[in-house]
Amino acid sequence: MASRPVDVPALVQSARDGSPRAVARLISLVEDEHPALREVMAALAPHAGNAHIIGITGSPGVGKSTSTNALVAAYRKRGQRIGILAVDPSSPFSGGALLGDRVRMQDHVLDPEVYIRSMASRGHLGGLSWTTPQALRVLDAAGCDIVLVETVGVGQSEVEVAGLADTTVVLLAPGMGDGIQAAKAGILEIGDVFVVNKADRDGADATVRDLRHMISLGDRTEPGLWRPPVVKTVAARNEGIDEVVEAIDKHTDWLARTGHLRERREARAGDEIEAIVLAALRRRMGNLRHHDSVDRLAADVVDGRTDPYAAADQVLDALT
Amino acid sequence: MASRPVDVPALVQSARDGSPRAVARLISLVEDEHPALREVMAALAPHAGNAHIIGITGSPGVGKSTSTNALVAAYRKRGQRIGILAVDPSSPFSGGALLGDRVRMQDHVLDPEVYIRSMASRGHLGGLSWTTPQALRVLDAAGCDIVLVETVGVGQSEVEVAGLADTTVVLLAPGMGDGIQAAKAGILEIGDVFVVNKADRDGADATVRDLRHMISLGDRTEPGLWRPPVVKTVAARNEGIDEVVEAIDKHTDWLARTGHLRERREARAGDEIEAIVLAALRRRMGNLRHHDSVDRLAADVVDGRTDPYAAADQVLDALT
Numbered sequence: 001m002a003s004r005p006v007d008v009p010a011l012v013q014s015a016r017d018g019s020p021r022a023v024a025r026l027i028s029l030v031e032d033e034h035p036a037l038r039e040v041m042a043a044l045a046p047h048a049g050n051a052h053i054i055g056i057t058g059s060p061g062v063g064k065s066t067s068t069n070a071l072v073a074a075y076r077k078r079g080q081r082i083g084i085l086a087v088d089p090s091s092p093f094s095g096g097a098l099l100g101d102r103v104r105m106q107d108h109v110l111d112p113e114v115y116i117r118s119m120a121s122r123g124h125l126g127g128l129s130w131t132t133p134q135a136l137r138v139l140d141a142a143g144c145d146i147v148l149v150e151t152v153g154v155g156q157s158e159v160e161v162a163g164l165a166d167t168t169v170v171l172l173a174p175g176m177g178d179g180i181q182a183a184k185a186g187i188l189e190i191g192d193v194f195v196v197n198k199a200d201r202d203g204a205d206a207t208v209r210d211l212r213h214m215i216s217l218g219d220r221t222e223p224g225l226w227r228p229p230v231v232k233t234v235a236a237r238n239e240g241i242d243e244v245v246e247a248i249d250k251h252t253d254w255l256a257r258t259g260h261l262r263e264r265r266e267a268r269a270g271d272e273i274e275a276i277v278l279a280a281l282r283r284r285m286g287n288l289r290h291h292d293s294v295d296r297l298a299a300d301v302v303d304g305r306t307d308p309y310a311a312a313d314q315v316l317d318a319l320t
Numbered sequence: 321m322a323s324r325p326v327d328v329p330a331l332v333q334s335a336r337d338g339s340p341r342a343v344a345r346l347i348s349l350v351e352d353e354h355p356a357l358r359e360v361m362a363a364l365a366p367h368a369g370n371a372h373i374i375g376i377t378g379s380p381g382v383g384k385s386t387s388t389n390a391l392v393a394a395y396r397k398r399g400q401r402i403g404i405l406a407v408d409p410s411s412p413f414s415g416g417a418l419l420g421d422r423v424r425m426q427d428h429v430l431d432p433e434v435y436i437r438s439m440a441s442r443g444h445l446g447g448l449s450w451t452t453p454q455a456l457r458v459l460d461a462a463g464c465d466i467v468l469v470e471t472v473g474v475g476q477s478e479v480e481v482a483g484l485a486d487t488t489v490v491l492l493a494p495g496m497g498d499g500i501q502a503a504k505a506g507i508l509e510i511g512d513v514f515v516v517n518k519a520d521r522d523g524a525d526a527t528v529r530d531l532r533h534m535i536s537l538g539d540r541t542e543p544g545l546w547r548p549p550v551v552k553t554v555a556a557r558n559e560g561i562d563e564v565v566e567a568i569d570k571h572t573d574w575l576a577r578t579g580h581l582r583e584r585r586e587a588r589a590g591d592e593i594e595a596i597v598l599a600a601l602r603r604r605m606g607n608l609r610h611h612d613s614v615d616r617l618a619a620d621v622v623d624g625r626t627d628p629y630a631a632a633d634q635v636l637d638a639l640t
Contacts, residue, residue, distance in 0.1 A: 038629045045627035134628075262622065269618035269628065274605060276632035277639070281601055285594060298589035302582065307365040308454075308589065309358045312596035319597070 006036040012043045015142040023115050023142045030134045031119065041134065044141035051083070051140035052252055055165030056150045062171040063197040067235040068150050072108050074245045075146050083139030083147040086118045087132055087161070115139060133164055133272050162190035163268065166261060167251045169193045169244070174203035188214055191228050193247045199232035199240065208232060226254050284319050293318050326356040332363045335462040343435050343462045350454045351439065361454065364461035371403070371460035372572055375485030376470045382491040383517040387555040388470050392428050394565045395466050403435045403459030403467040407452055407481070435459060453484055453592050482510035484588065486581060487571045489513045489564070492531070494523035508534055511548050513567045519552035519560065528552060546574050604639050613638050
């Protein structure tokens with residue numbers, strides 16, 4: 001791939017000075033796995049770690065985009081800079097995949113203090129791509145106070161999004177996500193704040209009761225642990241949004257006070273390092289396979305001159 | 321895991337002398353990932369490579385066990401030693417998983433020249449376990465002339481079994497597997513010999529025609545390539561089995577004459593080496609993760625003292 005040369009220090013400085021263009025360009029470098037990516041990440045490192053990362057997940061139709069839109073308005077009232085990463089784990093395509101979401105977030109499209117980015121993010125094994133944490137790092141280092149990662153709850157992706165976030169907000173709607181459904185989907189474990197949206201509909205109170213009951217049965221009721229609150233909203237009318245922000249604030253304080261913030265972030269960084277290492281090892285192995293020793297060793301195995309374990313030892317030596 | 325000490329040279333010699341107990345013990349060492357496994361594989365290496373490995377696959381109900389049973393009888397008439405590995409990719413349990421198959425193969429259970437072994441073989445990523453090729457190596461080195469690997473065609477497993485075999489026999493039954501179904505399932509590409517079993521049923525000729533037509537549309541009609549024959553059988557009445565054996569013989573000759581046998585076996589050995597290397601690297605990474613440098617590097621990433629790529633470089637150095 002021929003690549004335009006990139007003036008990384010200038011680009012990072014522009015992003016930090018508040019240029020949406022520079023932020024967009026940095027995220028594109030991440031998506032394209034551009035050769036300058038390592039330099040970009042090194043330049044961003046000293047500036048990262050200030051943003052609070054909020055994951056927002058829920059089934060299709062619960063009102064994620066409307067809720068995100070309303071939350072952004074609430075944080076903007078505080079004068080905070082916001083990044084929004086809309087991740088579509090079902091699409092292998094970048095860019096316009098979430099046009100609908102962008103339209104619904106149009107309240108903020110022209111606000112220079114709000115960065116909105118859609119990312120396709122299907123990884124090689126069907127999960128989220130390893131590029132998602134790197135994109136979060138860009139938004140963080142660019143000076144965002146809050147980064148919202150929004151994803152459709154499909155299969156594993158909501159659990160993975162929880163792994164990327166400091167605070168995970170799980171959205172449900174009456175009749176769709178009662179407590180038992182939530183337990184089955186594994187979201188009781190990942191939610192730090194539960195929001196029952198469309199609370200003007202029938203069954204909202206029953207859903208809230210169900211959820212509270214299921215949470216009380218879990219192992220998160222021990223002293224010192226965070227007990228996830230359940231908040232009712234009608235995001236389309238901006239009802240209950242301040243209560244959601246308040247619940248997120250309380251969780252943020254709890255994370256900082258107890259050392260859990262540090263713990264979550266270290267675990268996350270460890271996962272990220274591990275993913276990069278494994279990708280590098282697979283690449284090295286692929287190179288060995290077709291140009292070098294593995295083919296020769298395979299011939300030796302076929303001829304009985306060596307066995308697969310002894311051959312693997314030699315490959316391990318060659319990889320290092 | 322506490323392990324009994326194993327006298328590997330004596331065990332390998334017993335297996336080669338024709339002791340079914342010794343063969344069974346060696347395969348158990350493979351399944352248990354016994355510490356002596358490396359020594360076993362080294363001791364087997366000079367003796368492997370003589371068996372012709374025949375993969376037998378097909379959907380449930382096409383008559384795989386009955387056909388295998390009939391094929392074994394045919395090969396036994398030639399005085400050949402036979403190994404049968406019945407692989408159940410849907411089961412995480414070893415041992416009795418395929419009791420039904422064993423019962424159906426009871427014609428040969430008491431024949432000391434026929435080794436029958438069931439293996440559960442669900443790998444970590446849902447495919448066949450990496451232990452399957454090692455078990456094949458045991459049967460090969462134990463002096464089997466023919467090793468039959470039988471597996472239910474579920475998802476990817478039939479394609480994977482084809483990757484382990486010298487000759488892959490795909491079984492279909494009338495009405496179940498017409499040509500288009502076969503094409504969809506991807507089995508047109510993997511079959512070296514197609515068998516339409518239960519050929520006394522309605523629709524057998526149509527299935528044969530369909531298959532031949534689909535094969536003629538594929539890219540296997542070029543000169544020099546193997547064109548898979550389609551054979552009709554009624555395995556339960558031993559009809560057509562000699563024709564299947566003949567087709568396998570022809571394919572065996574073709575493989576040897578054209579150099580494809582060597583090519584397939586080298587590719588297979590390469591895959592096997594790669595799987596062992598990746599398993600070893602993951603193990604090393606796991607050790608690093610919890611006792612050593614990854615956790616420390618993750619803290620440095622969180623503090624902005626380094627970035628994930630630079631940290632990954634250090635882990636790669638430590639792994640080597």
